[in-house]
Amino acid sequence: MTSTVAVAFDLFGTLVAVDDTSEPAAAVADELAAIDVSVPDDWATAYSEPHIDAPEGAEVPLPAHVAAALDSRGIDASGNAARRAVVNAFDPAVETRDGAVEAVAAASEIGPVGLLSNCSVPELVNRTLIRSALDRDAFDAIVSSVACGWRKPDSRAFDTLARQLGVDAAALVVVGDTPATDGGITDCGGEFIDVTETPLTDLRTRLTEGQQCR
Structure with missing residues (x-):
């Protein structure tokens, strides 16, 4: 007996590899300075400190964290300065994993x-997809934690994607590389496939x- 399932892919480490910065605090500091925002001498410390009291499982957008870190040192990042600095600081080279395009097609x-x-x-996420060999239109729904407000393995992250796909979270088969996050789907009744x-x-x-067993 078969039943409808939906397949959900993780992005970073699963479908793509990225050459990201090893020193994010320094990268953000450089971009802040480039748009004439003062950077405190102890920026590395300020960046590493928690500044926003978020609920468990919630995603804290990095621009909000950066703005709060600056504010903790008496620096006002007016307008969208923090967002501009963060977006510019994280601009990685992207490599599509072997078999990624075919895996999405199979799903x-x-x-x-x-x-x-x-x-x-x-x-x-969108810039990474554009730079990859993946077709954004191959996905029926795309959800990032910064957009939905919740991080895997929180069930609300899986629920958000499931609703957009028109299924229950228990119907999700999540393909990812991190059991501690992607594997959280099993607590919702779904299946995890570790790449x-x-x-x-x-x-x-x-x-x-898997379909033949349903």
């Missing part, structure tokens, strides 16, 4: 396909076998 043969990414940087154990190139077979 579309099973049911709706979504993308669910933990990402606190606005615009980064470190099942390569993307083998996903079609795994999904087909």
Whole structure:
């Protein structure tokens, strides 16, 4: 007996690899200075401190964190200065993982396909997709934690994507590389496929076998 399922892919580390900055505080500081925002001498410390009391599982947008860190040192980042600095600081080179395009196509043969990414940087998910070999239109829904407000493994992140795909969270098969976050779908009754154990190139077979067992 078969039932409708939806496949949800993680992005970073699963479908793509990114050459990201190893010193995010310094990268943000450089971009703040470039738009004439004063950077405190102890910026690395300020950046590493928590400044926003968010609920458990909630995503704190990085621009909000940066603005709060500056404010904690008496610096007002007016307008969208913090957002501009953050967006410019995180501008990675993108490499599409082997089998990623084919895996997304295989998933579309099973049911709706979504993308669910933990990402606190606005615009980064869309820019990453544009720079990859992936077709944004291949996804029926794209959800980032910075947009929905919740980070995996919080059930509200999975629920948000499931609603957009028109299924229950229990119907999601999440394909990712991090059991601690992507694997949270099992607490919602869904299935987790770890790409470190099942390569993307083998996903079609795994999904087909899963459907036959439903």
